[in-house]
Amino acid sequence: MSQVTLRSFHADDVEGVLALWEASSRSAGQPVYGLAEVLASCEKDHAVVAHAAGRLVGAVVGRAAHAQGWVVFLGTAPGHESLGDRLLAALEREMTGTGLTKLSALLTDDPVGLDAFHRQGFRALKDLHYLERDLPLQRAEVALLAELGGRMLPRDRWDAIGGMTEEKGLLERRLVVPLAHPEVADRFGVAPPRAVVLFGPPGTGKTTFAKAIASRLEWPFVEVFPSRLAADPAGLAGALRETFAKIAALEHVVVFIDEVEEIAGRRGGEPPSPLQGVTNELLKLIPAFREQPGRLLVCATNFIRAIDGAFLRHGRFDYVLPIGLPDAAARRAIWQAYLPAGADGRVDLADVVASSEGFSPADIEFAARRASQSAMEHAMATGSDPTALTGEGPTTQDYLRAVASTRATVSAEAAAEFQEDITSLARL
Template structure:
């Protein structure tokens, strides 16, 4: 593919990296590196770079990421920390197009030298060579871990990552849940000596339960961010079908306990811990999980966070006291929480005068995820008005285009289907009375 063709491809299929791309980008890097040595720069450095001075891009086709690159800037010098393209996309020239777009972005920032440090056999060497990067042989790389988390390679093999600091503090609304998690979970772990002095036992495992979209996953990531521990997620749906699930689960937990400190998150835990129904496979994986949790609990600075939308469906032996220190409800946002969430989005999206109370009243059965969708929908409406506000074929941004108005927000709300209804809320309140341990 010629430079001009790559430029056309880059314009059509590459875009700046966004925070929502992190999980998909990690998956791309993992798949691109299959069979290769571990990357020189750990994932923690990549995540840290995304919070500082960087240029990062992704390649996308049909809504799915096919490549991603992150470069850290040091004045006029940039280091490529992570680069990868899915195997099927390499033949299409995605790697070259992505690097061309990166070089253009770095040049615009005044960078004149770009470097990449790769392990032998690490993904990306071929693309870099084709893009006029000069290879220097005979270099000896030395590093020493002075402090931090042991088992960093294990964290990467598990698909773990370090959540940028400040996530927990930045959560808008949900102050009741934040305060509860801060006091019961985070503080005893973050200030272990003081907790021990007062006879407080730091939690080893908790359950977060509540309707879909209420922020359980975000809270789990927020705990990892606040503690500055790596975040590892076990996806029940990725365990193979059949009798091998229990063995896979056992192997996964065996790797997790090698890490010095970690937040292990299992979303939709009911998939592997539902009430046993007589099927041997169901019995096997649930029994295995019941045996693994006590072993996990023996490790200090390890926290298991399980999330479920249907706590009443869990096996009674799974949720009994002794396995989980707390069973915490994460429910729909009340009026104060919705107001805080809306103020946060409105401040990001518009400079117009917006009546927050009207938005709060209109979103009584909305979850935080529903509010996020409606807010983005309002922003999209204002954006399209700016692009197409003149003649039907005009596609240039109008500098004086009005940003999102209260009518845009209200219209977006009416076009958003709420995740909750009265029956779901009532069931959640009943579950609190039956299962919550606060």
């Protein structure tokens, strides 16, 4: 065997390390650390390479994290497996003196690599699990997302929506699964949706569902506010065009436009409405938006009948989905969120839920806060010192009185019109 020389990594060793990493991925499965991480650590952290007969036959790469060092990669060419011990020892010598107290490694099930670590004094620790998660937002996107006023939403938004099983099931099947698992959609010939309209009476949770979809997909959520864009020197149409151009730079995104009828209303009339130019601009932006994968436009409206017919046609929006008033299970979950701690035992929630049929989520929130305020004020009437109040909090009767004195946002006429709109305009 040719004489082997160990030395620190040089820039011209990149191709050799790349070849070792690719060979390792073929023989022992995907290495724990990706190629980009390995190459970055070669240049910025610690790396030792082995050369024999003019070619690179081994490499070990390490990275320091506070007082702990990590072996990022260990690879040897066929016939040079015994070099693993020497490479690890050389890396340890190079990293000694940098304040490290421990050197650790995460490995795939590669017997050759494991043996080298064991011979060098590494020990396997029991009851440890390697867990990893791909971060949904890359560094380059953070500043752009902040500029757009967007954000990543907590992952629990979807599960936090209680009840509404029919609506959630529909959104799961039509939107979430094809977008989250494009390979599955492709196998069945399903084209992932790019744009949808959510319609329904005011306060039924259309915005909540849009955010829940973004949360479920773990995509950034960007809400476009036409009223804010109108103040732009470029005008509403120009500002809208510029906003969508910036959004195009994000890898994944859910874009939300609420009350879209304000900028996509029926065109016509003499003289033409000043917003017709904005509607035309939006109609041109949607096809371009649809060409990019990994994005979803969600438009919401309380007045689906007011939207221009060209806006809703096939080819622009994949689905036009109704979001109605919460069912009993959803109302129960909403009420539960507003009950003070310890109220479960003294409040007949079934009665409260039944009495609030026809209420929107916003109506329930208003009634719940009214009941709490009323109960506190009643307790205050018995004494002047708020800290000495002895009341236990709202009772069933407090909630029932609050429901009775709250006018539902959605009238019977509006609810009937919604059912008609489902028949004539929904596209499921």
